[in-house]
Amino acid sequence: MHSTPMARTQAHWLWLAPLVLLIALLAGTAIGETSIPVDTILKVLANHLLGANYAVDRIDAGIIWNYRLSRAIVAACCGAALALAGVVLQALLRNPLADPYLMGISAGASTGAVAVTVAGLGAGAFTLSAGAFAGAGLAFGLVVLLAHAASSGTGGGRSNQAAGAIILAGIAGSQLFNALTAFIITKSASAEQARGIMFWLLGNLSGVRWSDVAIAFPAALGGLLICLWHRRALDAFTFGADSAASMGISVRPTRGLLIIAVALVTAIMVSIVGAIGFVGLVIPHAMRFIVGTQHTRLVPASALAGAVFLIGSDILSRTLVPGQVLPIGVITSLIGAPAFALILVRGTRTR
Template structure:
């Protein structure tokens, strides 16, 4: 009997190590493919040499245009997509644990809509007179959405879907505000660019965006891992978490701030991308289980792979044009959302 415990533990560790290795390989392959495809297809061998040249590991002679396309445009885009997917997946996992609702995620709860409104206020209305950055505006909008959802849900004690309904209301409100600002204050070209950006686009991201997002996502991932035991306790309810010694109010505020920070940073760079935070945490739980010490890193990796693949699909699904990334994630997320609703229905 005692010998079976180590074996089971060893088997679990081997499985986790194997999953980590496979995930890393799949992510690397997805980034390589995303860097190779586009209006001008570049071979994977050239992609590899261009990346190693950029890192200073090699000095291979390559066509300047191809090397510039790989290093200056496509690689930064693929890496930002990976980080955005990781960040949104982490946000979904945090909100699902804090609210004890499998449907919780930034897009559904209106956080992305609030961040979009804040960003558009800075872009079009010039709020802050140049003293506020796009990220700060998005952060203020995201926290405003959180506050409105908390006010409308009033603790969400009446049922598991109460907070979701409050989030839908907040999302509609902030989307309406965004549409009003864009249609009444922006010119036609500005309105078209903003509306495309609000559906999600990685077309304009560059290396400075990657550097900022890398710092934000890595910092928040570390905080999530440190708070993993508290997140485990939250899944049993606030009272049980408090009984286990968790400072509920302080940890909840911290994790809400982490979620708002990641959501606002991502939205300010690439627009509002929905359903990643809904789909990925459930897929990660299927792979590694519900314990957040494992779930958080798994969400980051699976979210990164999911978003990079979605970005690839957005570029190849239609001829001679790029489909907004939010359209692609919605095509996956809406059926998944319906499945969760169906499984959560009351049994007769």
Template structure:
């Protein structure tokens, strides 16, 4: 008799796993098929099979190039970016016990943008530092600045600063955005400035296979680190003191998880720019659907975030005929109302 519930749970998990893979597959297919010019799904499938397995299906060279070298890479990076930002928001909300925490509001994205611009435009590092490494340094410095400001504002540390972190994050975000604008105005020519300003709003147009080769491993490593500390994140929901009382090494876990979130945010920002509201909204949707256990929330947030950003990218390519919008504009149009709802509900509670 005890085997029956166990078998039912196994079937449920298997079904959810298959449904997740199917959802991601459909999102990828439609992300490749829909764009400025729609491509039939049958042609998309043939082109992907040609590229993945070296087959020789009859596909025109133009369609093959659009599918394999442009839209497929763009959709993969969009999915990786959405998953990474969603997990980052989930981790920050759990560690800080603040429903409004996410890498965009806490200034991490702004710091990563500043670091990336300093390397590419101002020439910091003399060509030794990569754009992604510069973004990582900027993200870590931004988060350190936000935490220090919150500590000085409260005179305390650990969980007591969570109420001040959002305000400190807004200040840090404005500071690093101002630094980015100053560097662009001082060091960039008119053409570079136009390109960077479009990139800062979220731009997936330039991603190719090199970016895929960076985004996928970073996402896998980040998800693995966060999943490894999933039970510790459950304990952090009751505060850092409660987590320490059940044997969680609080400082080590905080350092590892903040490092993982900074790494994912920095790499994604260095490729596609600062995209807001994904890390804020998606974790709340995942909690509403799947509850509060992080071993379930982490993969759920990753899948929802990936699908959400792929859908937003489709919207960015199709809302205006003949023009591609920055993807950050689309996520803001969706995320800002959701942010308002979360803010109102949190204030009432």
């Protein structure tokens, strides 16, 4: 059986993915308020990773290794993880509008993280990531229960109504947990804490260091491997749970594992960089136009595109306003909202 030219083209980009990601990481490290030549970056990397002894300015070396490179890697991990979360939720819920931000998962994770850090919930027994995971799980559970209550017993057109109900439930859940976050901050945080937390909630990579890389990278890699392992199950879920069961897939355990993975990865990323919107919504849609709907290609494509997109957004957040760093969530929304509107209009016209 011969592969088509389109299939060959779609397969070839996989070999270019590491190169594209490397170029994006180099750009994220080189571009900023002060531009740094690529050869200087390579020398610093050789000094740290290979034990070389190139003569490099100490300030440039500190900026590259301690600030920009770790920041670019965390941005890539966060972008890939959020894009994968969007892919999984859209397949499991059979709803093109599902993503961690709209489903309330990001808002719940933010509430959990703020409750642990500001209100001292758990008296030190919970870490920031554990608090964020608990909040994310609670938010998603609430959204599912609310959507089930809203769509049960509807008779004809139930699947369509259920798809709309879960998005409306997600919006309600997001607003509830955003309000809880604001309440906790107002009640328990000092003025200085409140300013820092509000900036963090909009997405902030300024405080990222190598210790964050050690958390973000395994989480993103684990999420990618889980999605790739269940890629055929995700294909089946796009046609419904009954279709997945008819193909021999254990529906409840598989769906439960994927949802837990999405909640955990989202919580970890939110605990590091705050809530960032539109990545999990726009990137999977854009990649479906390019590589198709099969998750064998869609999963790695979305991970790569999400990583590159968030690195680019971080570059813009540092360079768009001279002398200031914008929250990265502002950049993703400014880019993601028009992009999603374009995707929505194009998708409607092609039906």
